[in-house]
Amino acid sequence: MLSAFWIVLKRDLLLALRRRNEVFTVLFFFIVVISLFPLGVGVEEKILTKIAPGIVWIAALLASTLALDRLFSSDFEDGTLEQLLLTPHSLSVMVFAKIVAHWLLTGLPLVLIAPLVGLLYQIPVDSIAVMMLVLLLGTPVLSMIGAIGAALTLGLRGGGVLLSFLVLPLYIPVLVYGAGAISASMAQGVSIQPYLLLLSAFMILSLIFAPWATAAALKISIE
Amino acid sequence: MLSAFWIVLKRDLLLALRRRNEVFTVLFFFIVVISLFPLGVGVEEKILTKIAPGIVWIAALLASTLALDRLFSSDFEDGTLEQLLLTPHSLSVMVFAKIVAHWLLTGLPLVLIAPLVGLLYQIPVDSIAVMMLVLLLGTPVLSMIGAIGAALTLGLRGGGVLLSFLVLPLYIPVLVYGAGAISASMAQGVSIQPYLLLLSAFMILSLIFAPWATAAALKISIE
Amino acid sequence: MTLQVNNLQCIRGDRELFSGLSFALQQKQLLMLEGANGSGKTTLLRTLCGLYLQEQGDILWDGVSIRKLDDQYRQELLYLGHYNAIKMDLTALENLRINTLLGGYNPGDNALMQALDAIGLFGFEDYPTRQLSQGQKRRVALARLLVSKQKLWILDEPFVALDVAAVELLQNIIAAHVDAGGMAILTTHQEVPLTTGAVKRLRLGEKQGVLADA
Amino acid sequence: MTLQVNNLQCIRGDRELFSGLSFALQQKQLLMLEGANGSGKTTLLRTLCGLYLQEQGDILWDGVSIRKLDDQYRQELLYLGHYNAIKMDLTALENLRINTLLGGYNPGDNALMQALDAIGLFGFEDYPTRQLSQGQKRRVALARLLVSKQKLWILDEPFVALDVAAVELLQNIIAAHVDAGGMAILTTHQEVPLTTGAVKRLRLGEKQGVLADA
Amino acid sequence: MKINWFKYAAPMNFYSLAGKLIPFFWIAAIAFTLLGLYWGFFKTADVLNDQKQYYRIIYVHVASAWMAMWLYAVMVFWAALGLIFNTRLSYMMASATAITGANMTLIALITGAIWGKTSWGTWWDWDPKLTTFLILLFIYMGYLALQSAIDDTRRSDKASALLALVGLAIVPVIYFAVNCPDPNECASLHQESSLKRVEANILIGMLVTTLGFWMYSFAVILMRVRNIILDRERKTSWVSKLKEINQ
Amino acid sequence: MSEFFSMGGFGVYIWSAMAVAFVLILLETISLIIQRKSIIRDIKRVKRLEQRRQKEQTSR
Ligand code: HEM
Ligand SMILES: Nc1ncnc2c1ncn2[C@@H]1O[C@H](COP(=O)(O)OP(=O)(O)OP(=O)(O)O)[C@@H](O)[C@H]1O
Ligand SMILES: Nc1ncnc2c1ncn2[C@@H]1O[C@H](COP(=O)(O)OP(=O)(O)OP(=O)(O)O)[C@@H](O)[C@H]1O
Ligand SMILES: [Mg+2]
Ligand SMILES: [Mg+2]
Secondary structure, eight states: OHHHHHHHHHHHHHHHHHHHHHHOOOOOOOOHHHHHHHHHHHHOOHHHHHHHHHHHHHHHHHHHHHHHHHHHHHHHTTTHHHHHHSSSSSSHHHHHHHHHHIIIIIIIIHHHHHHHHHHHOOOOOHHHHHHHHHHHHHHHHHHHHHHHHHTTTTTTTTTTHHHHHGGGGGGHHHHHHHHHHHHHHTTTTTTOHHHHHHHHHHHHHHHHHHHHHHHHHHHHHHH | OHHHHHHHHHHHHHHHHHHHHHHHHHHHHHHHHHHHHHHOOOOOOHHHHHHHHHHHHHHHHHHHHHHHHHHHHHHHHHHHHHHHHHHSSOHHHHHHHHHHHHHHHHTTHHHHHHHHHHHHHTTTTHHHHEEEEEHHHHHHHHHHHHHHHHTTTTTTTTTHHHHHHHHHHHHHHHHHHHHHHHHHHSSSSOHHHHHHHHHHHHHHHHHHHHHHHHHHHHHHHHO | OOOEEEEEEEETTTTTEEEEEEEETTTTEEEEEEEOSSSSSHHHHHHHHHHSSSSSEEEETTTTTTTTHHHHHHHEEEOOOOOOOOTTTSHHHHHHHHHHHHTTOOOOHHHHHHHHHHHOTOOOSSSHHHHGHHHHEEEEEEEHHHHOOOEEEHHHHHHHHTTTTHHHHHHHHHHHHHHHTTTEEEEEESSOOOOOSSSEEEEEEEEEOOOOOO | EEEEEEEEEEEEEEEEEEEEEEEEEETEEEEEEEETTTTTTTHHHHHHHHOOSEEOOOOTTTEEHHHHHHHHHHHTTEEOSSOOOOOOSBHHOOOOOOOHHHHTTOHHHHHHHHHHHHOTTTTTTSBBGGGHHHHHHHHHHHHHHHHHSEEEEEEEEEETTHHHHHHHHHHHHHHHHHTTTEEEEEOSSSOOOOOSEEEEEOSSSTOEEOOOOO | OOOHHHHHHHHHHHHHHHHHHHHHHHHHHHHHHHHHHHHHHOOOOOOOOOOGGGGGGHHHHHHHHHHHHHHHHHHHHHHHHHHOOOOHHHHHHHHHHHHHHHHHHHHHHHHHHHHHHHHSSSSSOOHHHHHHHHHHHHHHHHHHHHHHHHOOOHHHHHHHHHHHHHHHHHHHHHHHHOOOOTTTTTTTTTOOGGGSSOOHHHHHHHHHHHHHHHHHHHHHHHHHHHHHHHHHHSSSSHHTSSSHHHH | OHHHHHGGGHHHOOOOOOOOHHHHHHHHHHHHHHHHHHHHHHHHHHHHHHHHHHHHHHHO
């Protein structure tokens, strides 16, 4: 069981390292989105700092959907996915491994690059720490909800856009509380604990349900 | 020559329209992306109006890249691309048809939906007109630059890095001037003519070079 | 060990592919599935794997429905479809390693290298499979057979893209597996003489039915 | 019309696949390319199409280099590779229509429907090809041959996935094309008796060289 | 009396049952809607002075808004039933409900926007209620888009049902998030019921119209289910024996 | 009467809201009726084809 998890995780990471693309595409996309706003909005410091939390999270949502499309479809097209379904392991476990790999490749880099955003948008140091923390809590949820959508739209035409269309509305709670936490940390005397609790709850719930739902969706899609 | 253009264009549109809903999906996708921002950024009207230009361009960028990935690769994987290379027509013409199809499916809907964005973000009517104009000038450039990148990185190991390295920096001028023009039109007494001239120059340049460069890149990639 | 199929019916879209299909397969038996293009061979094989859900009928492994057995059944099963199920970015060895590991056992890299050599990929073990020829890619997929411990092999046109020598080699591999107490189901449009073991033939399409056992 | 190959050498990665390869093909001739998996058949065919660039040597069509002729040469050429080059979302008819239109002529829908029927896809013309079986997909690709006006056919393992009846049908189609003054180059691992016309054989790999003409 | 429910789970039987029910629902729909609107327009003169006349939008607005939300629950119910018992009819009901739900959401949004123009002077505002509704529309559309993107009915039924269930898990969270973006301020989230502020006469008109819309939803959903059944079962013998096919 | 329709100046809005609601409802209903007709027509066509084919087969 655990071994299946490791094999799939290692495989996906190895593949990504061979291709080296996804990590960089996602990072670049994130940076472009982030740097576009100061250029478009003008550099009024107050406004920038104010919209920073929202922008960071929107950029994270969009970056996460960008790589989602290929999460299962490349395996589907070359027949690897049906082989996964035929191994004597629990599909949810292997799906979970794939989700973790996706997060390591698209979510984690965003967490790590967050200080750069702080620099660009003149966010106070404390808030940058909060930003990294909520990204750490929130991006896995994005990967997990996204995986369900990716499994449902597997092999369909117009996959990428359809997928984002399905998934983005479901991301809203993470977006609202993720951005809210950062804003709260910049305001005086507002506790960010409720935000963190809510985000953690989302994460735990999605940890429990998402791999299972994704596995079910995959089984439906592969017929 | 012209006939090859029409055949390929029709083919690509047919493929996309096979499901009539796909066009609507693209439209709805824009609306979704656009309505995410107020949730993350907060709903202060002034700020929203201010960041609207950036948001519109981000949505354009995203839609363009989401579909770019499959521009040539789906044809490459099923062998259709090598058949295109073997037809007795100029490859640049056919490539141009593919780019036009890509734009019709991802760029044009955005231009058409722009007034709705104006409504949601309370942008003045004059600026909405400017927005539509710059989108009309700028989104084709996105498609054309993107096509070069997509062709260069076709089926390459680590292709994605190249793609993002190559394409995103080239996108930035379009985004900056595109968003700048809209912002300028909302400010008092700023001429938007220079912006429009620059964008038109980008478009003409890319019209001249992009199909040719893309065709050359494809020939290299397909060996 | 037996694979028993009772009164199976499969529908694709609005076409009934076959119905009332029944047969049993014992150890040391090989089932050759025949039928024209589009007669439903692939669909039947995928149904036997549990990848496709039949409309009616049961598939029993040792008397228990394969849906119930679930991963216990899959433990005994090796399926190779039209697709090679290999990753173009990984080398032949890496592909084989991952596939066997996921199959549930670890024969070690030496055994894997030997399998690759035996199937005719000597010198190509460390190439990304993207750089192999069509037949060589198929061989990478087939190398799994040499290190497999599964009892039931389900092979969908395994001979496709292989050259004459490789076809013969693969015949021997399958024959050896069946002789050693395994079971195999395979489809092919090529005339392949499979001599040893009990060969059953099943025909799909117009004249559906179990043909004489060889 | 002649296809003339002089002293051809192809290299893939760091391996020389073949060198000093020379042959000529006239009208009413058929060239069977033989060789083990990975011996370079596909590479040679793609080089002849101009998709792959040789290291050394010339390929001449009526005495002029194919690089120079460019689209004039491609006008005469029909290539069918390992991939079917059909779009899964389009129907069989739409695929065939687009492929022939791009080939440069328009036989009209009636002719196309007849071609599809002749190749054994009657009743499947309006299915998205995604819903066809492997062999049926191959047939959609092959239907092009029936409406083609090109002189030189280059076919890479055209018999793969076809059932026995279809293999015979395809043999007849190729023979008829050659008899009518066309030329064809093909590879296959299956033993396919091609009787009419002048059959040349070329072997790649260890014992490279032009074999006796049949 | 014992009713054999499973008898009506067979598409064949349900088809004829629905055919009999539809006229009644249509009559009820028209009657209730007209009654509600009549009441609302002619019995409320004393409550609404000239500046408040725009309140009359409320009848269609609230009726459609309520149906939009209610139909989502109905859709999820059928989808879940389908996944659990694997009955074809449940899937058909779910997909038949979705379109009407989306339509109701659209009506609520548009009439709401018109109301906004009269009452707040702007077509759109990022107010929680409005935003929730926009998102509800997205979710309906997502369901429909997924369904129409899959050709194979077996897969499209199951996949969209699963999506509806996932939506069921997330939609309440979205609702909560949109209505209460700052969890510090809504430790106890209690929505003040806007109904309390509505005059009794208007309330009557509103409720009766809503009842009318409800009956309408029944009617069109049943009509659509009949279409879906006909479409999917066209090859069966009972369809070819139907009166409407043979005349 | 015109006072009733003007609704204190809000007539345009009120009536257009009503119109939107009923147009959308009507569209839904009409599309359902059309859909039903076309399905039935389709089934009938296929049935006719089938019958003719059977007749041809038996006459042969
Ligand atoms: C959750 C779904 C909705 C329900 C249950 C609902 C219900 C109501 C009710 C009962 C009223 C009148 C009572 C009051 O003034 O409080 C009202 C007023 C209003 N609604 Fe809605 N509505 C919904 C969605 C919408 C949407 C989507 C829009 C706009 C697109 C909208 C726009 C308005 C406006 C502008 C008013 C007038 C507020 C005022 O009196 O100033 N509503 N709604
Ligand atoms: N993209 C590539 N990059 C590098 N080497 C390649 C590439 N494609 C093929 N090769 C090498 O070229 C050799 C010949 O390949 P080719 O596909 O021409 O063989 P083939 O004769 O067609 O074999 P088969 O019968 O299996 O189709 C192979 O040994 C392979 O390793
Ligand atoms: N995804 C699908 N959706 C609908 N119908 C399908 C689908 N895949 C296959 N079919 C239909 O099912 C029938 C059987 O297909 P299958 O692939 O099982 O045939 P096969 O016997 O394996 O043929 P081949 O020898 O060509 O591989 C075909 O006629 C095809 O039209
Ligand atoms: Mg098959
Ligand atoms: Mg080859």
